[in-house]
Each structure stands twice: as structure tokens, then as C-alpha cells.
Amino acid sequence: MKGGIRYHPEVDLDEVNALAQLMTWKTAVVDIPYGGAKGGIGCVPKELSKSELERLTRVFTQKIHDLIGINTDVPAPDMGTNAQTMAWILDEYSKFHGHSLAIVTGKPVDLGGSLGREAATGRGVVYATEALLAEYGKHIKDMTFAIQGFGNVGAWAARIIHERGGKVVAVSDITGAVKNQNGLDIPALLNHKEATGTLAGFSGGDAMSSDELLTQECDVLIPCALGGVLNRENADSVKAKYIVEAANHPTDPDADEILSKKGVVILPDIYANAGGVTVSYFEWVQNIQGFMWDEEQVNRELKKYMTRAFHNLKNMCKSHNCNLRMGAFTLGVNRVARATQLRGWEA
Numbered sequence: 052m053k054g055g056i057r058y059h060p061e062v063d064l065d066e067v068n069a070l071a072q073l074m075t076w077k078t079a080v081v082d083i084p085y086g087g088a089k090g091g092i093g094c095v096p097k098e099l100s101k102s103e104l105e106r107l108t109r110v111f112t113q114k115i116h117d118l119i120g121i122n123t124d125v126p127a128p129d130m131g132t133n134a135q136t137m138a139w140i141l142d143e144y145s146k147f148h149g150h151s152l153a154i155v156t157g158k159p160v161d162l163g164g165s166l167g168r169e170a171a172t173g174r175g176v177v178y179a180t181e182a183l184l185a186e187y188g189k190h191i192k193d194m195t196f197a198i199q200g201f202g203n204v205g206a207w208a209a210r211i212i213h214e215r216g217g218k219v220v221a222v223s224d225i226t227g228a229v230k231n232q233n234g235l236d237i238p239a240l241l242n243h244k245e246a247t248g249t250l251a252g253f254s255g256g257d258a259m260s261s262d263e264l265l266t267q268e269c270d271v272l273i274p275c276a277l278g279g280v281l282n283r284e285n286a287d288s289v290k291a292k293y294i295v296e297a298a299n300h301p302t303d304p305d306a307d308e309i310l311s312k313k314g315v316v317i318l319p320d321i322y323a324n325a326g327g328v329t330v331s332y333f334e335w336v337q338n339i340q341g342f343m344w345d346e347e348q349v350n351r352e353l354k355k356y357m358t359r360a361f362h363n364l365k366n367m368c369k370s371h372n373c374n375l376r377m378g379a380f381t382l383g384v385n386r387v388a389r390a391t392q393l394r395g396w397e398a
């Protein structure tokens with residue numbers, strides 16, 4: 052099983068359960084050999100010191116070390132966790148079971164992490180967006196983007212879209228939001244965030260409230276933060292023509308219906324954000340083989356997996372005459388059902 056560990060105040064058992072289920076279908080959609088998992092701690096990581104985070108992570112690992120394993124459950128980063136968190140889990144786990152590089156993915160590269168994993172979810176989102184837009188004869192360089200969340204996924208997606216000539220017109224995070232209809236200078240915004248820890252005060256755009264981001268004028272909206280942010284309160288006001296779900300379950304069922312009726316095309320999470328777990332799979336393979344790939348190979352393989360999955364998804368939608376979310380779930384559930392039947396577990 053595979054999935055991230057989340058540190059966030061809203062983490063609870065129901066949410067982790069739902070996120071683990073999404074991982075089951077996600078890994079099947081991109082056809083990598085895992086089931087789904089997820090873990091989390093209800094806490095506010097920004098309010099904890101580095102040494103408190105380390106102690107929390109080590110005690111958590113002491114509690115779960117018998118549940119995880121390189122062939123049973125392999126954690127990775129999610130919201131509020133990062134490569135450092137994975138390094139602590141690896142170190143603590145190794146005290147019980149011996150040195151096991153493949154016990155976590157998304158580790159620091161210096162500790163056996165894969166080149167390209169940190170950027171992989173955002174990069175995968177960009178590959179997915181390119182594949183979707185190509186279906187409509189469009190290109191990133193001709194489109195405007197609004198991005199909610201400027202953490203690992205949002206910042207990397209923004210950076211790569213900007214590099215490809217796309218115009219990122221609005222960005223938000225927990226500290227606020229900034230917009231510029233002529234396009235934000237993303238490298239400058241990244242430097243500003245690095246230096247100040249906030250989006251506030253960025254001179255290259257106008258400040259706005261975080262909530263406004265979702266209804267901002269743009270072609271493509273990319274939610275990269277929490278679940279349930281698109282709901283019946285705001286769905287009707289969304290102006291984007293395309294939504295690429297980089298976050299997990301950002302669109303609730305009411306919003307899904309409202310947006311579909313408005314003709315908004317939604318690229319679902321279990322495909323759109325699968326680049327992260329795909330490169331996690333590459334990291335696990337590299338650790339087991341004891342052979343590091345170069346970054347070019349990682350990105351080339353990632354593109355191959357994302358493009359192949361998009362074609363499978365599109366064919367599923369065509370043969371079942373359904374939208375992309377239904378197509379993605381049908382693809383994932385069918386693969387799991389087929390494996391289940393082949394093992395003789397048919398009811």
C-alpha cells in the first residue's frame with residue numbers, strides 16, 4: 052500500500068480513510084503495483100518547532116513501525132510533511148528493523164530519495180493539464196491559471212506552468228492571495244515567499260482574499276490545498292473553463308454537479324495528482340534495485356505514465372459515454388476488480 056502522511060488540524064480517521072481509498076483508485080489509474088494507504092496526525096505543524104516535529108514523528112513511527120514495511124505500507128509526504136519528515140521516519144524505523152531505504156519515499160535525495168520526487172506532483176499536474184488541453188486544441192502558453200495553495204504541489208505547478216509560457220494570474224495560500232491579470236512573476240513570488248514566509252506584500256500583484264481565488268477570472272483553476280473547497284456556496288461563481296484537481300477531493304458532490312451543468316471540464320484528482328505517487332513508485336524501485344536514475348529519466352518516465360493513463364482514461368470515457376471523473380473511477384475500480392477476480396476472490 053502507498054500513500055502520504057498528513058499533518059493538519061483537520062485530520063481525523065474518516066478523512067484518512069477516505070484519502071486512503073482515493074489512493075487505491077489512483078494507483079490503479081496510473082497502473083502502479085500498490086493498494087491505497089494514508090496516515091495523519093491532527094496538529095498545526097507551523098506552530099511546532101523543528102525539534103517538536105521531530106519528536107512527534109519519531110513517537111508516531113514507534114507506534115506504527117510494525118504496520119509499515121517495504122512490502123506492506125510505504126509512507127510519503129502529504130500536506131504539512133516533507134522530505135525531512137520522511138528522513139525521521141526512515142531513521143526511527145531503522146532502529147527497529149535495520150536500515151531500510153525503501154520504507155518511505157519522498158526522502159531527501161542525500162538519503163536515497165529520487166531526483167524529481169519533490170517536483171513530481173506539480174510536474175505531473177502540468178503533464179495532465181497539457182494532455183487535457185490538447186484534446187481541445189489548446190496549449191498552456193495560451194491559457195491563464197489560478198492556483199490555490201502555494202506549498203509543494205502548488206508552487207511546483209506554478210513554476211513549471213510559468214516556465215512553459217502559461218500566465219499564472221492568481222495564487223493563494225493560508226496567508227492570503229495575490230493576483231495580476233498580466234501574469235504573476237512566479238520566480239519573484241517564490242523568492243518573496245522564501246524571504247518573508249507569506250504572499251502578503253508582494254509588489255508584483257494586488258492582494259485579495261484567499262476565498263476570491265476560486266472565483267477568479269481564468270481559463271484553468273488548479274486547487275492545490277484542502278479537500279471540499281469547491282462546494283455549493285461557490286461553485287456557481289467559478290469562472291474557469293477547466294478545473295485540474297491537484298488537491299485530493301477539492302470538489303464536493305454538490306459542486307461537481309453544479310460545475311458539470313455549467314460545462315466546466317474537471318480533470319479528477321485520482322488522475323491529475325498521480326504524478327507524486329508515480330515518482331514515489333520510481334523511488335521505491337530505485338531503492339530496491341540499489342540504482343539511482345538521473346532526473347531526465349525520472350521525468351521522462353513520469354510523462355510516459357501520465358500520458359498513457361490519460362489515453363486509457365479518455366478511451367474509458369468514450370466507451371462508457373461518461374465524464375472524466377466517472378471514467379477515472381471506472382478505470383481504477385475495473386483494474387482492482389480484475390486483479391481480485393484473478394486471485395479467485397469472486398463472491
Ligand SMILES: NC(=O)C1=CN([C@@H]2O[C@H](COP(=O)(O)OP(=O)(O)OC[C@H]3O[C@@H](n4cnc5c(N)ncnc54)[C@H](O)[C@@H]3O)[C@@H](O)[C@H]2O)C=CC1
Pocket residue numbers: 055128129130131132172199200201202203204205223224225226261275276277278297298299324325327328
Ligand atoms: N505532496 C504530494 O506529493 C501530493 C499532494 N497531494 C495533495 O495536494 C494538496 C497539497 O499538498 P502539498 O502541496 O503537499 O501540501 P503543503 O503542505 O506543501 O502545501 C499546502 C498549501 O496549501 C495552503 N493552504 C492551506 N489552507 C489553505 C486555504 N484555506 N486557502 C488557501 N491555501 C491554503 C498552504 O498555505 C500551503 O501553501 C493536498 O490536498 C495533498 O493531499 C496530492 C498528491 C501528492
Ligand SMILES: O=C(O)CCC(=O)C(=O)O
Pocket residue numbers: 053054055056077125126127128129156157299324325327328329331
Ligand atoms: O507519494 C506517495 O506515495 C503518496 C502521495 C499522496 O499522498 C497522494 O497522492 O495523495
